[in-house]
Amino acid sequence: MDLVKLIGAIIAIAFFLAYIIITDVPANINTYVNQPKQIANQINYIIPKNFSISSFNIDLQNLTQLANEYKQISGKLSIEVPSFYHNLTGNFKINIPKIPKRITGKLFVNLSSINIRGVYLNIYNDFNQSIIIENITGKYLILSSEQYFTPMEERMIFINITNFTGFYELYSKGEENVTVHINVDGINFSSYTILSKSSNISLSVPNYQGGTVSVNITNTFPYCIIIDNITGKYLYLEKNITIGSNATSTAVFYVSNFTGFYNLYNQSKEIVNISVEVDGIKISKEELLGKNFNISLPNTLGGIVNIKVYNPFNFTIMLYKAYGEYFQLESAYALKPGYSYLPFNVTNFYLLYNNIKDKAENITILVGIENINITKTFPLCSSINLTYYESGEVSITVSNPLDTTLIIYNITGKYLYLLNKTEIKPFSHGILRIYVTNFTGIPNEKITLLANVYGENISESLEVSNSLSISINQVDVPVHNPFNETIIIYNITGKYLYLTKIYTIPPGCTQLLEIKIINESEVFNENITIKAQIGQTNITYVMGL
């Protein structure tokens, strides 16, 4: 051993010792020794465990039994609707105010001048209405043409004298009577006066004018109404009004001829066409506008009506629901054999009446006869034959023995289907609502079940015998790859199970292996063979379940 080798050896040993001290090898010695063991122990992870294969039962025994029993039952369920008030009578109190029926005024007729041919008269129309002087006649006087006077107009008119001597003699004596013929709105009147320097004719003429009149209308109906229009010979409603129940509103009418209107009104001969709206229903009818203005309107109110229902069976059945467009049963009732009176809530008597009259009102009933719920729709006021059930809803209790939620999406067959998706919590019961379209087809029917167990969808085809046993013949086994090598699982085979496909599990990943089970009752008694690859090593592993 020379010196250099000795120094080299010392440096090498010093390096190694420095490494041991810096990385604290003695403290980590367990890590170095245990690491391979820990890795080796992880092999347990890749061996599938927790093969829990379960089955659950749907007992359809009742279904087939009931299907057979109900063939014996016969009866007609009838529903009778009593008569009810579809119309309500009430009145509108229309208070017609005092309006001028006649117009009075004066016609001032003054003699202005006289000559041999005729007389000039100064005439002033005191009326607030136009008048036509058709003629002015005296013993020796003739008006040559009609004279039109606007209200408050004053002007001269000329009247021919046929015999001046005779006229003047009478005039001087104050005996010249003249008759004035007046036309107001086509109505002729005449009045006379003695012609003098100053004379006047007092006239009272009918008020043929028109105008608006505010009228209070009181509604005595128990609901709000809208009066769209009231039109008579001499009046019409200017715009529609809404009047609350037992309330008074002011309506504005236009009266085209006050006198004409009053004449008819006083004789109770004013016939008006009235359009009323109640809850969107428009009624138009002719009514006599008198002091008592009575009218009958549709009863759009709702209310309770007792309806007679006949249960033909000799046992109690349930009437869960009964409803139509405008009525419904208030709550479920147990119908004893025979007649029962059940309160129905009617939303609109008038529309219900109309529907019944038009034979358009159907009733839909949900009847429960033991375990079968039957929904039927038929015309109201008739009966439905429950002699033989073609269809109905059946409730079946299903227990879930699994530690996971069982979701049943659908059960379908030629003659039945599941009404709604049903979720059953672990270790509990649920109710499947199955609708049967034909009970006679039930026994030995082939049905398909769609469900979800352990997050996996399963689809099974089964036959309805006495009891329907559905087993989960597919399990998903999670396998974790703890290694840094890819694991390929080629196959898991047994006499009663097999792996559906080859699974490649990347390092550090977990995959669910889908395993099909052929016979779940035998599967626990067998050994299964797992063929896998880790790295480049193929492993064939035989294990018991």
Add this chain to the structure above:
Amino acid sequence: MIKYPFTLIYLISSLIIIVLPFYWWTYNFGGLVVIETSPFQMSIYFLGTFLKISYVISAALEAFRIFLIIVISRDIYLFLKGKIIRNRILLMLTISYLVYPIIIYIVITYLMSSHGIYSNYSFLEIGKELVSVKYENANLLLTFTFYPQIIYWIALAISFLFIPSYLETRKLKK
């Protein structure tokens, strides 16, 4: 003009080979255990995971590398001074790698028989062998792959320079 060219090339090449941080051989036991090794460093993988013990082993081997670098550097120095040098280090290292598969065979055969593992493993020096192992319920089919890296072949070629080196120095020793 250098007197002993083979010796010079041999010594300098040996130093370079020792300094280079490459693995010489890879022993792959079906991917379950993979050992990459050289006389100066080692990595052991078990089921794809690097074993930490490799660091400690490598530290010892690195110390050995440092020792050899010092010794060969000293020999080169003395050789250039005119001293006759016969350095067998690289030759010994490369030849020893041909012996390792035998040791592996002995160890594996011992371990298997002591654990009741049945295997059709027969001796493998270099290349591939399909090994079937049966242990309890498991049947394993492993591919053993033992193969050297290019650096090993270079090292082996260089180490054979020892023969002309030996001859030229012996001749002149006379």
